[in-house]
Amino acid sequence: MRKPCCEKNETNKGAWTKHEDQKLIDYIQKHGEGCWRSIPPAAGLLRCGKSCRLRWVNYLRPDLKRGNFGQDEEDLIIKLHALLGNRWSLIAGRLPGRTDNEVKNYWNTHLKRKLLQMGIDPKNHHIRPTTAKSFFSNNQERNSAEDNNTRVLDSMSGPHPESFAVSGLPDLNL
DNA sequence: AAGGGTGCCAACCGCACTTCG
DNA sequence: ACGAAGTGCGGTTGGCACCCT
Missing domain, CATH: 1.10.10.60 (Homeodomain-like)
Structure with a gap:
């Protein structure tokens, strides 16, 4: 021991x-x-x-950003989490000025709940048919989202779509 | 005004991984 | 090759602040 x-x-x-x-x-x-x-x-x-x-x-650390997460940061965290899971240090590494602890806390307090409200399972980022139905019927964006348990990486409103490869995954250079 | 409930965030804990002798 | 020491990481918790009744 x-x-x-x-x-x-x-x-x-x-x-x-x-x-x-x-x-x-x-x-x-x-x-x-x-x-x-x-x-x-x-x-x-x-x-x-x-x-x-x-x-x-x-x-x-002097290079820490602190303060609220921006929409772009939020979307990036969600995308990265879909790809990497709970690898907070890797996710934080893609967010300048953010720490793994900060990202983890933000995920657990804000994003997890947000995804659940959207009808998305925060563990595997799959659509949850029951809740997704009501969410997407309100938003009229993803009428076919629940078909065959689609992944939702592309449903986020990320500001840098050009950074995504043809496969739909960002060029993360991990 | 008080007290209970809830959310948030800093910090701790313990395990896994890496480095070094 | 192996074991000990050091470091990093993710999960969890403690406590403060705020809100609601």
Whole structure:
């Protein structure tokens, strides 16, 4: 059995303070992201390396966008999720300034529900005939959508249709 | 005003994968 | 080739904020 990544009784847990954030930012600006395990003692933080990495990647990194997701980002997430499943880090990699945690949270809180309302199964992106019927009858867009359990990649209103290959799948260069 | 319910997001946990000696 | 250590990832949870009654 693997040892825990850090001595839990010797580290802080819970929300990060501004003071801790600043220490981590200062250290990484000086020394770079290097070895996470060595960062907490070197930076004077009572946190485990994992916690530092998570805080930096999800919150402190200077290139993070934050704020609401745009329609184009939303559509891209849905398309990528249809292709990749719950590979959040891969999906986030296609969204500049977004983190896997952010994408995952957004999916679980917004997009999942949105797809369900549209009559789409968020797990496999297949049309769910019962709910889809009412949704599409309102929208008059996909009258034949429920035929043979069609995939819905092409039903999204993505802003970059030119980026899709002939097969209907985006050129993701994964 | 209060309290209960719900949604959201930051952070934790544990497993899987990668790297290194 | 193998095992230990380090890192990354996805699932889950805790707690705060907001809304509704």
